[in-house]
Amino acid sequence: MTPHGEWIDFTPLNAHAPAQPLGVQWIHGSPSAKHNTDPDIQVHWHDEHTVILRQNKAIDYEAPFMFLLFGNHRAVLIDTGATESAEFFPIRATIDLLIAEWLNGHPRADYQLVVLHSHSHHDHLAGDAQFVDRPGTTVVPASPAAVYGYLGLTAELDRPARLDLGGRMLDCIASPGHDAAAVTFYDAFTGFLLTGDTVYPGRLYVRDWPAFAATIDRLVTFAKEHPVSHVLGCHIEMTTTPGADYPIRTTYQPDEPPLEMSVDQLHDVHRAVNEIEDRPGRYEYPNFVIQHLG
Numbered sequence: 001m002t003p004h005g006e007w008i009d010f011t012p013l014n015a016h017a018p019a020q021p022l023g024v025q026w027i028h029g030s031p032s033a034k035h036n037t038d039p040d041i042q043v044h045w046h047d048e049h050t051v052i053l054r055q056n057k058a059i060d061y062e063a064p065f066m067f068l069l070f071g072n073h074r075a076v077l078i079d080t081g082a083t084e085s086a087e088f089f090p091i092r093a094t095i096d097l098l099i100a101e102w103l104n105g106h107p108r109a110d111y112q113l114v115v116l117h118s119h120s121h122h123d124h125l126a127g128d129a130q131f132v133d134r135p136g137t138t139v140v141p142a143s144p145a146a147v148y149g150y151l152g153l154t155a156e157l158d159r160p161a162r163l164d165l166g167g168r169m170l171d172c173i174a175s176p177g178h179d180a181a182a183v184t185f186y187d188a189f190t191g192f193l194l195t196g197d198t199v200y201p202g203r204l205y206v207r208d209w210p211a212f213a214a215t216i217d218r219l220v221t222f223a224k225e226h227p228v229s230h231v232l233g234c235h236i237e238m239t240t241t242p243g244a245d246y247p248i249r250t251t252y253q254p255d256e257p258p259l260e261m262s263v264d265q266l267h268d269v270h271r272a273v274n275e276i277e278d279r280p281g282r283y284e285y286p287n288f289v290i291q292h293l294g
Helices: 091-105 126-131 144-151 209-225 263-276
Strands: 041-047 050-055 065-070 074-078 112-116 137-139 161-164 169-174 183-187 192-196 203-206 230-233 281-285 288-292
Touching: 041 091, 050 091, 065 091, 065 230, 074 091, 091 126, 112 126, 126 137, 169 209, 183 209, 192 209, 209 263, 230 263, 263 281, 263 288
Parallel strands: 074 112, 112 137, 192 230, 203 288
Antiparallel strands: 041 050, 050 065, 065 074, 161 169, 169 183, 183 192, 281 288
């Protein structure tokens, strides 16, 4: 027993453990938003220390995913969703309930929350204002200067930074290309590689091609050196038909593939980047679309 409560052992994922599907049916919108039956926020406990959340598509068609990871001393929330209003999107109330539930099973004093972001686009930080007055909470602005300064990332991008949640370590990899403030988070406990909008089953919008290519190189190298169970982005935009995505602003997606991607699919992105060779355009692949914006 420590002053912070019983110490939890966050032993890293066994490199030889087979990856298991997340095994969850995500809310994916309703045929009519007027008759929407989905919760405002879907909550999935992957294990007793890891939560994946998804926003309702009737509230915002982006329906981003968010991640809440618990350590011995503090939790981290990665992204706060696409809607500012607590009335329509109660992300603060939901996180408060989840933390209270976790602390009920793992009591400790002075438990902290850090709010970080996969990148700086509005659909991933709109809920930040709900947390600014929360006690024991640090909201890190989603700008390169703020997030690099907080995490200890360097402008050279030559090494990941590390964030200690209290026995649960996150590697933080600078990932510009889609957005200058993008960061990929690796959780050794679950083996999750949290790639935000850099890699996910959807449209990978690339605004800075050289930076994006270098980011994918870094992620592929990192995945060779660390056991990755799943590559988890923040959206699902593809259908189960290879190469076919849902149109932008779709609010009902009954034919979604899983959120989780594999390291092999990360390598597919890497090969695609090498094939495209910095030529602007739309490029369709079975599990993703690359939109090189030039």
